[in-house]
Amino acid sequence: MPNVHIRMPSGETRELPHGTPVSLLAEEAPQAKNKGEEIIAALIDNELVSLAYKLKFNAAFQPVTADSPIGMSTYKRSLCFLLTIAAREIFPDRPLVIGHSFGDGYFYSFSGLERIDEADLARLDARMRDMAARNLPIVRETISYTEARDYFESHGQKATALLLDFRNENKIAITRCGDFMDLAHSPLAPFTGILDNFQLYRYGAGFVLRFPSRRGQEGFPAFQGSPVLYSIYREYKNWGKILNVASVGQLNRISAGKNIKDFIYVAEALHNKKITRIADSIYERGKDVKAVLIAGPSSSGKTTFTKKLAIDLTVHGYIPLALSLDDYFHPRDKTPRDAEGKYDFESLEAIDVELLNKHLLSLFDGQEVEIPAFDFKSGNRRDSGTRLRLPPNGIILMEGIHGLNDRLTPRVPAASKFKIYVSALTQLNLDEHNRVSTTVNRLIRRMVRDQQFRGHSAHTTLAMWPSVRRGEDKNIFPFQDSADACFNSALDYELGVLKPIADPILRTVKPGQDSYHEALRLLSFLEFFIPIPVKYVPPASILREFVGDSSFKY
Numbered sequence: 001m002p003n004v005h006i007r008m009p010s011g012e013t014r015e016l017p018h019g020t021p022v023s024l025l026a027e028e029a030p031q032a033k034n035k036g037e038e039i040i041a042a043l044i045d046n047e048l049v050s051l052a053y054k055l056k057f058n059a060a061f062q063p064v065t066a067d068s069p070i071g072m073s074t075y076k077r078s079l080c081f082l083l084t085i086a087a088r089e090i091f092p093d094r095p096l097v098i099g100h101s102f103g104d105g106y107f108y109s110f111s112g113l114e115r116i117d118e119a120d121l122a123r124l125d126a127r128m129r130d131m132a133a134r135n136l137p138i139v140r141e142t143i144s145y146t147e148a149r150d151y152f153e154s155h156g157q158k159a160t161a162l163l164l165d166f167r168n169e170n171k172i173a174i175t176r177c178g179d180f181m182d183l184a185h186s187p188l189a190p191f192t193g194i195l196d197n198f199q200l201y202r203y204g205a206g207f208v209l210r211f212p213s214r215r216g217q218e219g220f221p222a223f224q225g226s227p228v229l230y231s232i233y234r235e236y237k238n239w240g241k242i243l244n245v246a247s248v249g250q251l252n253r254i255s256a257g258k259n260i261k262d263f264i265y266v267a268e269a270l271h272n273k274k275i276t277r278i279a280d281s282i283y284e285r286g287k288d289v290k291a292v293l294i295a296g297p298s299s300s301g302k303t304t305f306t307k308k309l310a311i312d313l314t315v316h317g318y319i320p321l322a323l324s325l326d327d328y329f330h331p332r333d334k335t336p337r338d339a340e341g342k343y344d345f346e347s348l349e350a351i352d353v354e355l356l357n358k359h360l361l362s363l364f365d366g367q368e369v370e371i372p373a374f375d376f377k378s379g380n381r382r383d384s385g386t387r388l389r390l391p392p393n394g395i396i397l398m399e400g401i402h403g404l405n406d407r408l409t410p411r412v413p414a415a416s417k418f419k420i421y422v423s424a425l426t427q428l429n430l431d432e433h434n435r436v437s438t439t440v441n442r443l444i445r446r447m448v449r450d451q452q453f454r455g456h457s458a459h460t461t462l463a464m465w466p467s468v469r470r471g472e473d474k475n476i477f478p479f480q481d482s483a484d485a486c487f488n489s490a491l492d493y494e495l496g497v498l499k500p501i502a503d504p505i506l507r508t509v510k511p512g513q514d515s516y517h518e519a520l521r522l523l524s525f526l527e528f529f530i531p532i533p534v535k536y537v538p539p540a541s542i543l544r545e546f547v548g549d550s551s552f553k554y
Contacts, residue, residue, distance in 0.1 A: 020036030045515035050187035109206030135193030160431040162249025279312035296422030299446040301489035301542035326399035332379030404479035421483035462515035496532035
């Protein structure tokens with residue numbers, strides 16, 4: 001075999017034998033000698049690979065350190081893998097089930113166990129630390145389909161085995177540590193020795209595996225749980241029991257059969273029932289409530305939720321009046337800038353809070369106001385000619401990222417506000433040990449919508465996503481527990497619908513683009529879903545906000 005030429009981060013080109021493992025380059029990198037900057041994986045032409053990956057073609061090499069965003073994601077996945085092994089060894093008869101992201105970690109529970117006691121949690125912690133101290137190898141291998149399927153079935157990993165029932169490759173990539181095997185979804189750390197920074201914290205019916213914010217973090221701050229998120233997750237898990245679907249394999253079994261339409265109808269009915277209950281709660285608060293403030297992260301379906309809520313409020317005799325926060329932006333000369341000098345439209349200071357509150361109070365008093373119109377091209381407000389008056393049975397619906405922050409409406413009495421938090425908190429797992437990330441769910445929604453309705457490429461959406469996430473962390477998530485009601489917009493069937501739309505969009509991202517590794521990760525993730533025809537999605541579904549042909553106008 002001819003040698004391969006590898007371009008190093010310095011610009012130097014190395015000539016190496018065909019099949020050289022990436023670990024050889026990692027050992028020679030300057031970061032390899034720095035505590036806290038251990039190289040945990042690598043990018044080969046922007047594809048994320050393990051250090052065991054063998055170089056077989058000319059490419060660019062970039063080390064991934066544990067303290068980088070990509071490296072920290074790899075570190076988290078590796079800690080989950082370590083926890084799974086420890087739980088299997090200590091509690092072989094208790095199936096460990098991964099849940100949602102929660103605080104600075106992931107929520108876990110044992111199937112059939114109401115609550116884990118502190119002694120058992122301490123045993124798990126000790127076993128994980130012992131495995132880290134022994135610095136065991138974590139190996140990525142390829143085995144036959146039959147061997148993989150038999151292993152997962154015989155070791156109680158029913159959801160993993162079910163995933164494979166809808167794949168037909170003759171070889172399966174797995175990750176092994178000792179006698180334990182799991183599907184290889186993404187590269188993991190090469191050894192357990194680096195996985196020594198974590199905390200297990202008992203919470204509710206299970207516990208949280210807490211991750212450090214950076215590799216060199218010493219100790220963990222006091223845990224900040226979220227009763228609102230926990231209640232949403234518990235409610236949605238109960239929905240999963242109604243639908244009899246908790247994993248992607250179970251969803252695929254329905255998608256491959258003749259009952260997918262019925263499944264969709266039930267999932268949508270649960271959505272509609274929850275919206276009706278929220279409208280009932282607003283009605284029960286009485287006539288004091290004058291404004292409903294709706295907030296949630298990107299692509300959570302806030303707009304369609306607001307339109308559907310308006311219908312249910314109308315049933316109660318209200319006359320809903322929509323007010324757009326976008327019309328209350330300050331002119332450009334008063335818009336704050338971020339650390340990079342760009343206009344920060346997500347900052348609360350970008351909104352004319354004084355004018356907004358003046359208009360709200362005037363509307364509450366039955367006065368007529370002229371709503372401004374913001375011209376995004378010129379960056380200035382203009383007279384809209386739209387004059388509004390709130391009738392006696394009127395109620396204002398206002399959607400925006402700052403809706404839960406009382407600094408947006410400081411002059412509005414608390415009794416006059418009803419705050420709603422909307423997010424897409426999926427309860428589906430890929431299998432027992434690998435979750436369907438809520439963030440990934442929203443990202444795929446946004447990517448499909450951006451391409452279809454905003455003309456953005458997949459690369460553009462992926463490139464801006466970290467900035468979007470930072471804005472959510474600052475402006476939305478800190479206020480979620482102040483909500484009077486919550487709505488989970490996730491639909492268990494939606495990724496089956498989004499897959500055939502998102503797949504060709506993701507394939508437009510090429511190896512020379514920085515977002516390539518993320519595009520590959522999403523493509524690999526979507527491979528596990530059986531496509532569901534978009535025509536089965538009801539016209540009033542929240543999913544229509546992203547795939548089009550909604551019965552609502554946007």
